[in-house]
Amino acid sequence: MESSVSQFRTMSLPLLDAEVLRTFVVIAECGSFTRAAKQIHRTPAALSMQIKRLEENIGRAVFLREPRHVRLTGEGEILLSYGRRLLKLNEEALQQFIAPAIAGSISFGTSDDIGTRILPGVLAQFARSFPAVQVDVVLTSSRESLARVDSGELDMALITVGNEGQEMRGEVVHTEPLVWAGREGGIAVQRSPLPLALANQGCVWRRTALDALDVAGIPFRIAYTCEHCAAQEAALLADLAVAPFPLSLVRPPLKKLDKEGLPELAKYQISLVRSASNPVTNALAGHIKEAFIGL
Known part of the structure; x- marks a missing residue:
C-alpha cells in the first residue's frame, strides 16, 4: 500500500x-x-x-x-x-x-596535453550522440599528427600553433596564455643557469620559452627533454626544473611563476585540422569546439 x-x-x-x-x-x-x-x-x-x-x-x-x-x-x-x-x-x-544517421569511423590525432584536458569528456559525449561512429585516437606530437593528416593516416588532428614563420593550418579553436610553472615553494627557479623541462624540437612552447630567455639574457640549461607534458610535469613536481605550461594545466602543487623575474611568455593557439569535410568529421569537430568553450 x-x-x-x-x-x-x-x-x-x-x-x-x-x-x-x-x-x-x-x-x-x-x-x-x-x-x-x-x-x-x-x-x-x-x-x-x-x-x-x-x-x-x-x-x-x-x-x-x-x-x-x-x-x-x-x-x-x-x-x-x-x-x-x-x-x-x-x-x-x-x-x-530525427537527426540524420551518422555511422562510420574516424581517426583523430592529438598531443597528450590537449587530450587530457578535453578528450575524455568529448569522446563520452560524442559516443552518446553518435553511437554508430568508431573513434580511433592517436596521442603524438603536433608535428607528427599534422604529417599523418597530410599522408591520409589521420582524418583530423588538434595541433598547437604559434612558432614564428609556421604555416597556419586549420581552424583555431582555442587561444591560451603560456606561463612559467614550477613547484609551489620550490627552489628550481632560483638556480642559475635556470633548469628547464621542455618538449622536443619543434614544440611551440619550447621555442617561445627559449626565445624569451635569450631576449631577457637569463642563462639556462635544458635539464629534461621529453615528448609528453606528463613527463615535464613530473620534473616540476620533483622541483628539478621549471617549464612553459598552458595556464589551464597549472594545478597545485604546481604554481604560476609570476614574481620570480622570468620573462613573460606569449599566448599560443590550438588549431583543428581536417583532411576532409564530411558528416563524421563535422560532428566530432562540433563537439571539440564546444568543449574548448568551457575551458
Whole structure:
C-alpha cells in the first residue's frame, strides 16, 4: 500500500516544460527579460508569463527582479544547472531519432596535453550522440599528427600553433596564455643557469620559452627533454626544473611563476585540422569546439 502511494505521488509531480526551461536559461544568461525576448523573438510579457508558470510549478522564485536586470535566486541557480542538463539530454534524445544517421569511423590525432584536458569528456559525449561512429585516437606530437593528416593516416588532428614563420593550418579553436610553472615553494627557479623541462624540437612552447630567455639574457640549461607534458610535469613536481605550461594545466602543487623575474611568455593557439569535410568529421569537430568553450 505504501509503495502504491509513493508511486502515485511521483506520478502526480508536475513536469518541467522544455520550452519554458529554454526560456528560463536564456533569461538567466542574458540577465534581462528584454534582451532575452529579442533573442528568442517573443515579447517580455510572454516570457514573464512563462516564468510565472515555472515558479508556480516548483513553488519557488527563480529570479530577483531589479529595475534593469534580473538576478538568479539560490533556487534559480540550482534550476539553471538542471535546466541546462535537461535541455542537453533532450537534444541528445532527439538526435537519436530525427537527426540524420551518422555511422562510420574516424581517426583523430592529438598531443597528450590537449587530450587530457578535453578528450575524455568529448569522446563520452560524442559516443552518446553518435553511437554508430568508431573513434580511433592517436596521442603524438603536433608535428607528427599534422604529417599523418597530410599522408591520409589521420582524418583530423588538434595541433598547437604559434612558432614564428609556421604555416597556419586549420581552424583555431582555442587561444591560451603560456606561463612559467614550477613547484609551489620550490627552489628550481632560483638556480642559475635556470633548469628547464621542455618538449622536443619543434614544440611551440619550447621555442617561445627559449626565445624569451635569450631576449631577457637569463642563462639556462635544458635539464629534461621529453615528448609528453606528463613527463615535464613530473620534473616540476620533483622541483628539478621549471617549464612553459598552458595556464589551464597549472594545478597545485604546481604554481604560476609570476614574481620570480622570468620573462613573460606569449599566448599560443590550438588549431583543428581536417583532411576532409564530411558528416563524421563535422560532428566530432562540433563537439571539440564546444568543449574548448568551457575551458
